[in-house]
Amino acid sequence: MTTHTLRSKRRRSALRTLAFLSPWLIGFSVFFAYPLISTVYFSFMKYDGFRPPEFNGLDNWTYVFNDYPMFWPALRNTLWLVLVMVTCRVAFGLGIGLLITKVKTGTGIFRTLFYLPYLAPPVAATLSFVFLLNPGTGPVNTALESVGLSPPTWFTDPAWSKPALTLLAIWGIGDLMVIFMAALLDVPKEQYEAAQLDGASAWQQFRFVTLPNISPIVLFAVVTGVIATMQYYTQPLVAAKVASGNMGGSGQIFEPGYPEKSTLTLPQTIFNAGFQRFDYGAAAVVALVLFALAMAFTSLLMRRRGGLIRMGD
């Protein structure tokens, strides 16, 4: 009798759990598992969306790695952006976060001003930056020239297009500022007092009190930054289109990456392979490479020990 009620109780609670999870279970199957398995399937198929898919073994893979002209530049750019853009964003985010905790007057106003650009829609923000960094008439270069510098041509120079994108990314640093600010305010005051009694300088206090206390947040910002960089799509594409003057309208085909593939990223490469060249097989291969990279970094967030997201168990 008791075991019977216990079992039915357990079954009821399992059904209840299932009912609550059901929206996500459907979403997970239809919008994650199914397309992911399909992507693996398409990576071994010759498919242009019109003729039926045809098995072609590893052809897509060898094509992407050996002959597809956009793959390696995109991967190299991603690496550059991960190293430089993520580092700059974390450094500036932390710097602004520190600054705002030191500001004693008008904190709310400063915080709002630093946060706002993060909200600017990426297409709008990118359009603005292409205009502001316009070599001929943009205010930034006008200002630089007026103090006697010879400014770069930003989005039209392959050596400067990624730094220009980095500048845009630093502008939108509000999210990191807020996270760092919250972490900095959580550092126990007593530790600073103890350090001061020991005669620690400002730098030593930062190095031996602040940094150890916020290091999980720094790591979190780095890892999520890397994953966001893997998905980087809208800004480099819009910047390249606007700077090149070829918006891909009225029969023009826009080859992403202007100038000289310097702004090409892996997501753009997937779009180019699939939706511009109608080579869904190659697109699937690039997608799987991107997936592998993103999951490698995601696993850093979730490791059982030292993982950065608390699972609550």
Added chain:
Amino acid sequence: MAQVLDRKSAAKEAPPTPAARAARRRVLLHWIGVHSLAIAAALFFVLPFVFVVLTSLMNGQQTLTRDLIPTTWEWGNYTKVLDTPGFLTWWRNTLIYAGLGTVLTVVSSIPVAYALAKFRFRGQRLAMMLVISMMMLPPQVIVVPMYLFWAKELDLTGTLWPLIIPMAFGDAFAIFLLRQFLLTIPNEYIDSARVDGCGEVRTLLRVVLPMAKPGIAAVALFQFFYAWNDYFGPQIYTSENPAAWTLSYGLESFKGAHHTDWNLTMAATVLVMAPVILVFFFAQKAFVEGVTLTGVKG
């Protein structure tokens, strides 16, 4: 830090010894240094907005010069943009995508987040790991089969439905954020509701939801802005039909159609940014709370 400052201001009442005076001067210099740095940083964050607005008010000729301040203030640029065929349609589409999508996301994500935060079941950890994996998955990874699914199986490309329907099945980021928030609600409230004979659904609706309002507000805002800012989704699913474009996607084509008119493009840019900034001023707290929640603290 605060302690030290207090001690120094307490020194005011004592007769000013040279040491105290030097200390006070150091505090003042520190204050000046920090605030001038903050003002310099603020300029970096604000000036781009200022230049965009100023350019949006110039006449076409002046955008080709190096002037920063408009000589004639062309407020008519804004009516010109609003009169552009399609612009108001893009607004309406964006509101539908963002509005309907937000409601669907919130409604479908709440029960999932609740189960992940407050139930105990086998596979819970795995489910949470899968949610985080979904959250981190670049949308472009699965775009090929998803596009083929919407285009060939359902014939819904060229409409907003491929963007909206998935939101009825829980969004990974929304689930994650809500779960993090629900973890902070003490279990005692839920247990006592259960002891009082509340069913799970009633416990969720009557006890948990009222306490979860700030978390829900944050999720709703993030989802709304995600849709408002989304470029990739509309590009994939609606590009064939301009009547289904959203603001973010339409804005780029607007630049294409007016490739020399920076003043009109910047006016359109302001019109796309404005609602986002307006909403932010009314909901600052929810935003900041949401961003903090995405940090590591559970």
